[in-house]
Amino acid sequence: MKIESLRRLRGPNVYLSRPAVVARLRLDRLTDVETCDVTGFPERLLRALPGLAEHHCAAGAPGGFVSRLRGGTYFGHVTEHVCLELSQLIGRDVSFGRTVSAGEPGCYDLILECPVDESPGSDVPRDLLEAAVELVLAVEAGRPAAPDLDELAARAEREAAGPSTRSIIAAARRRGIPVERFDDLSLLRLGWGTRRRMAWAAMTDRTSGVGIDIAGDKQVTRRLLDEAGVPMPEGGTARTVAEALRWLDRLGGPVVVKPRCGRQGEHVALHLRTTEEVEQAFAEAGGDVIVERQLGGRDYRVLVVAGEVVAAAERIEARVVGDGHSTIDELIDEVNADPRRGVGHSRALTRVTADPRMLQRQGLDGDGVPAAGVEVRLAATGNLSTGATSSDVTDRIHDDVARLCLRVTALLGLDIAGIDLRLPGIDRPLPPVAGRDEVTAGVIEVNAVPGLRMHLAPVRGRPRDVGDAIVRAMFPAGSDGRIPTVAVTGTNGKTTVARMTAHLLADNGVRVGLATTDDVRIDGRVVYRADSTGPLSAQMVLGDPGVQAAVLETARGGLLRRGMGYDWSDVGVLTNITADHLGQDGLVTVEDLAHVKALVAERVRDGGTLVLNADDPWVRSLVDRPRVRADRKRIVWFSLDPGQPVLVEHLARGATAYLLHDGWVVQQTGARRTPLIRAAEIPGAYGGAAPHVVANALAAIAAARALGAGQEAVCRRLAEFDPPVDNPGRGTLLRLDDISVFVDYAHNPAALAATLRTLHRLWGPDRCVAAVTLPGDRRDDLLAACAQVIADGVSRAVLYEDEDPRGRRPGDVSALMEREMRARRPKLAALRAPDWRDAVAEALGLAAPGDVVLVLYETLAPVLELLADLGAVPAGEAVPALPGRAPRATVAPGRSLMENDRVPIPGYRG
16 A cells, blocks of 8 residues: 555645545555454454544544544545544644545545645655555554654644644634645735735734844844833943953843844843953853843833734743642742743744753752752743743733833834833832933834744733734724635636637726636736746746736636636636546536536635536536535526527526627626627637637626626727737638638537538538547547548548647547547548648648638647748638628617617617
8 A cells, every 4th residue: 555646735626625535545465455354453453543433434533533443444445544643743733634546446536635834845745655654554564553752843833834834824714714734834925916915923024124124133222222212221232251241340241142133032141240240241242232120020021013912911921830749840840831831933832941040049959959949940031941930911011011011012013023121010110210321121122023922822921813914904994904806716717708708807907817718917917927827837927916806718728727816706608518537537427517617616705706517407507516615605507599498587586697688798687688799790709600709708708797897898808819920820810822820629428519610601511621639538438539520521521749748648549539520521631741841832722712721729829930930921700702692791980888778879789
């Protein structure tokens, strides 16, 4: 039994709404073996992992998995549950798992939930799966099975987001703000496009770099605050031991020695009174230090966010209390047993360690046994990083103290700051002072990126949701950080619909981000050229700070292999669902394909709009799926057939649809029809000869209107759509002398049939020549169906192979196509060419004047370059005037851009 591969699904996916991993598991010798076939296996497994007794499995109640174990279940299922239990044991709180057949005996896909903010690059999931496989094999063989998870647990904790970062993530998600952690860092990306913000722990993208540098240099901070009259302890810098000792002489003890540019309380020494103590502290601090008078009173931290005091805490140095019989080291071990304590900043509290100097000052060491009730201080500072604890005192802070902290934050130019103070009490007014030598209470430090742990989980007092305060500061007035977003999916037409929608939305300077099969475009400019229908491309668009609206083509492959790159969209468009890609990624039937595409419908936000094709039975069926929750969304149908029953019922309820009526694209709400544009005038529809393009335009109009685009603007922008420029490679018509060349990407039976019907309407069935290729990763029956459609639709054909055979042997696809085409039409002139260049040349050579050559391509750019080199030029929508065909209809300028249906429209009889 072994793990063959693993892939991570980012964000919502076809299994659940959270990230997951999919692991391919091969059982090998355990194929067809069940747990009841191995004597004693269930009992041995439960002894190794007692927590499995609580797993529900399909029974829906604790003990369900144990029943399956004893009744007999396959070892892929066992490995899934063992991995989930190991995840819980190392602190990864996940519970979802599923095991499905991978299509061949003994091979399964294990789908396992991942923590939502776990780094996509983390090796923890794979290591857990490997550990699960090893444990199951050991139990099956009767060997000892006690997994050592300490290293895995430590790594998972190191990679997990810390408390401060988690609090910001949680606050953002509560407010519906998209948030994504970058790698395993504390860097967060919140919101999309022009509303995107970034935070790194308690620092935002608006935090002043100057302020950070000032706060990072304690002497500069001291001087700035001193000149502003802020009460601070007397002291100054020392770069030599002699200078440090002069400060000791001048100030008298006790003094504090700390690094001038230190952080988190590292190498800060307090309570220093002797030459030896100052010399030692100076050396440990690195030789560039601040020496200042140590103020009495209590140690406080006040958190200021965006001009508001949001939390205050009293910090208590790490300490233990004797019980009369335990050593200090034993007392420390007892304190560190608290599950809230961990290494570094990963948990609410940090593990305690004793500062030998602090023990020495108290006449103790680690082996000492303090009397019962005696308090032993372990560290000099109240930093949580040294094991300190905190008590919330937010409600007790005096107005004087609050005003001082706000003033200090403003003086340094910070949006977020942690002000450290020494005061007799935070609930008292500040004592007046005449000079620094009289300061007995005041500010001792300013922190530009303050830790939030002490406020989030105080040992005493009320926790403060300071992460929410930071999020509120970044997204004021209830903003959710989102930009208008359209997701487009389907089998055919989704690229054209996405491009049309983006074009319609890009009015009056609106900057649209677009991701499609061919590229990513920001404000009309290509920024990335590759198949861009997956989650990384979606994030590329949504993460661009210049994007004001996003249109995302979302394809099957990305959904299955990587998940979605976004959580919700405002508008989801489903063009159609037909046979394609079957045999890939576990898809066997069109119903399987519909299940994948349905994810786009499911992830339209409540109150958003679903734009659906009423002419497609599989699309119509999506509204009945429980996870789509159609009752929470606005449904807008589009159709070429006004008589569709679902459309008639929809309009009878007073709802809105976009349809083809009497040759016009019409917006209809209830019985009220508003004509928008003649179908014959839609760019790329070739005078109405390409009804599938009209359907695409209906979908794009519906999507743009759902986002608030004006009716007149949509019609104007649609008329300006230039297919060769805005939609290259989708029905692109060129002219080479007296031969027409039609370049298209059709590669499944439905798309090929639609394209060939268009050519027949324009040129007739006997005038069509084709240079064709099909992708090799399609199932044989789908390739055969495509070949038969081509055989029925052309009079001459040249077949060639994709440069990427996609898992097939060179020549297999063209041989299959030739066999199927000749079986369909024995007298069909069908040739095979060695590559696409020869295929195009052969097809052009077979064409007679007045013919059209259909070129199906693997990669568009080189095909267009070759045709241009041969002299082909764009033909626009000029089509041949065939005998008996009426001339192309025209509309007077502006007459198709009507505001409502009360204006008479020439030729419209609605």
